[in-house]
Amino acid sequence: MKAGNIEQFKHLSQFRDLKDFNNNIEQWMIDVKSKFTKSELIALKRLIRFSAKVAGVCNAKIQTLVSACHEAGQEISRSTFERMLRKAKKFGLVIVYNTQKENGRQAHNVYVFQRYTSVDVTKNATIDGAENYHSSFETSNHDNNKRTENVDQNTPSKNMSDKKYLDASYTSSRVPTQFRDFVRCFWNDFQIIEEFWKVIQIQTYYYTYMSVRDKVELAISALKQMIRNIKRGRKIQNIFGYFYAIVSAMLDREAQEVWREMMEDIEVA
Structure with a gap:
């Protein structure tokens, strides 16, 4: 940089x-x-x-x-x-x-x-079910030097013995089902799913024209970009902060596009 x-x-x-x-x-x-x-x-x-x-x-x-x-x-x-x-x-x-x-x-x-994330959520931030990820990567928000190895989706999580661990089926009903089901393929933990959705809610707070469907599409698109970067070897110290930055950039691009179209309409008129 x-x-x-x-x-x-x-x-x-x-x-x-x-x-x-x-x-x-x-x-x-x-x-x-x-x-x-x-x-x-x-x-x-x-x-x-x-x-x-x-x-x-x-x-x-x-x-x-x-x-x-x-x-x-x-x-x-x-x-x-x-x-x-x-x-x-x-x-x-x-x-x-x-x-x-x-x-x-x-x-x-x-x-x-970085944005605030609770200790319990970031402590359990490991990816499940990504069979094609051959290298480990950093997802812990509290130990930047420790890497967590990928585990198969059918393998019980290391955190199952933790009483605070609950899988995606315990996700709040406020989180859209489509988004929950997408995230659970990688993070099968209700806290992590809800934290990702909280980022979307914060980022789109003033975008009153966006429907739930629009927000879900935005969230999934941003997660795909993040996961793709991780697969390519990107080391991420704070998955929620990184996700926030991706969503922010996507919304900025959308706002610029809307502004450009508005200016074109004004010129035509």
Whole structure:
């Protein structure tokens, strides 16, 4: 990824707006705040503040962020900031992208906050029934270094012994049957299915013209793209955040197409 100004990384944002970002951060803090030391929380809050121009995205240098803490009378070290980042990445709160300068040298990182997902859902995020996937891939939102091997659809899940595990037949009736049946071919877990559908509901909240059928078609199309990328070897640290980004891009393209057609109609008139 090439280095650039913050506007260049707008497409990485996982949030509708700043309010949506803040709401997600509040939910994250309920789960993970106690995992950070006082100094690490200072570093995390500073990173959050620097992620306001583009909701949930920051490309400031670590030294800039550390200096901002000092200027606010909250002195922390660079090592504290880096320790905070390691924890945030482990919990799935932040994804860090490396960038390069034009000469190929490494530039400062881009920090992308992820949408909130409950611990139980992301802990069980393994793919079932994909016989043609020959390589393992990362789907855990809480252990970026651990890869989960694919299991055959007829093989009981590793999570069956977990009392919190329930298969797709327990999915809420609010989730369309067609969508549930498609997802269960890969993730036979009601929590994961409902979490994917929640992403669609959030993303299409203001698209009042979309029918349930339209939303299902959008969701399945986005999932097919994600699964295809996984099959091609794409490493994904947060399946829900990645799915959110795909849906967002698809809706943006649709909006641009509608706008273009409207302008053409105006010119003809």
